[in-house]
Amino acid sequence: MTLPSSQPLFLSDVYMRECAATVVAHTAEGGIVLDQCLFYPTGGGQPGDSGTLVWDGKTLEIATAVKGEGGQVVxxxxxxxxxxxxxxKLVQYLDWERRHRHMRVHTALHLLSVVLPLPVTGGQIGADKGRLDFLMPEPPEDRDAVEGALNELIDMDLPVSELWITEEELAAKPELVKTMMVKPPRGRGPIRLVQIGEGASRIDLQPCGGTHVARTGEIGALRLGKIENKGKQNRRVNIHLM
Structure with missing residues (x-):
């Protein structure tokens, strides 16, 4: 399936760092809506982007972006x-270093779900670290093996790309959805899949609306952090950028 024409800028070109735009609305809470937006809105465990808006010699610092009514980004x-x-009319500038670190961590968490092929019960992305919660009654026997496997996948420098499928196609392949608590949105048209690797070398394919690096090698080396007990059946696995 081809990419939807309504794809937002923060997904159509995740490496775009600045872009002209026009203010189309203000919200009652003091937010700003643009006609086209570079800023990823908080969602799916990924924080909203930060940055600045510049116009007529003035600068406005943006702390974050959130989802508004009707799919708007505020x-x-x-x-x-x-x-x-x-x-x-203004120019929007991303805090690129922060965004890029989110991209690295997000793709790394997808790799973690490959190394630990268990149902995911939660997750969070940060600029320096991330974590996934797994349905995992017992912790991994060999922490070093998990960390080594993660870094091996990174070193393979696999391409990261997107595919699109219909809701009906996803319903016929429920195994693509790894998260137990958060399901892909329904009733909004095609669903975006993020794949790591291609063809016979593909190692992961799952629904995702977040931003990712173009290749796994871009993540850089990772360190496995704490593996925490979060109940009888759950373990939280933390990873850190080096």
Whole structure:
């Protein structure tokens, strides 16, 4: 299936760092809506992007982005200041280093779900570390083996890309959904899949609406962190960027 024409900028080109836009609305809470947005909104365990807006010699710091009504992305200013008016043309700049670290961690967590092929009960992405919660009654016997397997997949420098399928196709392949608590949205058209590797070398394929690096080698070396007990059946596995 081809990519939907309505694909937002933060997914159509995850490496875009700046872009012109026009303010189309303000929210009652003091947020800003643009006609096209680079900022990824908080969701799926991934934090919203931060950065700045620049217009007419003025600069506004954006603390995060969240999802608004009707699929809009709402930019949240870092401080309660005067906003650029509706119709103002501006340039949006991502905090690229932070975004890129989120991308590295996010792709690394997909690899973790390959190394530990167990149902996922939760997850969180940060700029320096991330974690997945697994339905895992007993912890892994060999921590070093898990860390080694992760770094081997990174060193393979596999391509990371996207595919799109219909809701009906996903329903026929429930094994693609690894998360137990969060399911892909329904009733919104095609569903995005992120694949790692291609053809016979593909190692992972799962629904995901977040941002990822283009190749696993871009993640860099990882360190396995704590494996925490989160109940009789759950373990939390932490990973850290080096």
């Amino acid at each position: 930019l949240v200013p870092a401080a309660p200041v005067a906003l650029p008016g509706v119709g103002i």
